[in-house]
Amino acid sequence: MISSPFSSRRLLTALASILVVTAFILVGLNAFQLERRLRATATENYVKGYLSARKTYAAICPTPGRETNQFFATVASSDTRSLVLTPLTLDTDPLVDGVPIQRTVNITPSTVIQHVVQKSADEFNRELAEFAKTKTATTTPPSLVRYQSIRLSDIKFGDRVYVHAGEDIRLKPAFDATLIRVVE
Secondary structure: OOOOHHHHHHHHHHHHHHHHHHHHHHHHHHHHHHHHHHHHHHHHHHHHHHHHHHHHHHHHOOOHHHOOOEEEEEEEEEOOOEEEEEEOOOOOOHHHHOOOOOEEEEEEEEEEEEEEEEOOHHHHHHHHHHHHHHOOOOOOOOOOEEEEEOOHHHOOOOOEEEEEOOOOOOOOOEEEEEEEEEEO
16 A cells, blocks of 8 residues: 555656557557558559549640640750650659650751740840831731751750650650750
């Protein structure tokens, strides 16, 4: 039998401490088991979530036919006949769609390679004044940019490019480009 109030307090403190430690152990074991279960289904859940988000987005902002023959990208590497690009505007995911993140763009003799250059204010204003004088229903207004032809060797790592192809390239790891524009 407990004779002093100090010893009963010690006993209660010890029991409370044991209870807290036991609770932490149980929470830790539960988290370990849950993590093992979640790790096994993480990829599956990621794919389901991505497809669900894609479907929801398509309902809000429909994309006709889902064909993609153009995108913006960053240059990862280049050689004498191709570019390896990291797409910025291509709706694909390696886990969901089974395509690599980076795409190889083959350069053919018919591929047009251009550099997009902003016109000076004087040049644009001169063209705008000319347009105002000769404006008709078929006349197109002047553009703020001009396109200069360049060589493949002028394209460097990290450049941002616009790529266009004559086919659906959304799920193709490699394709032939019809137009490449380097954008500043």
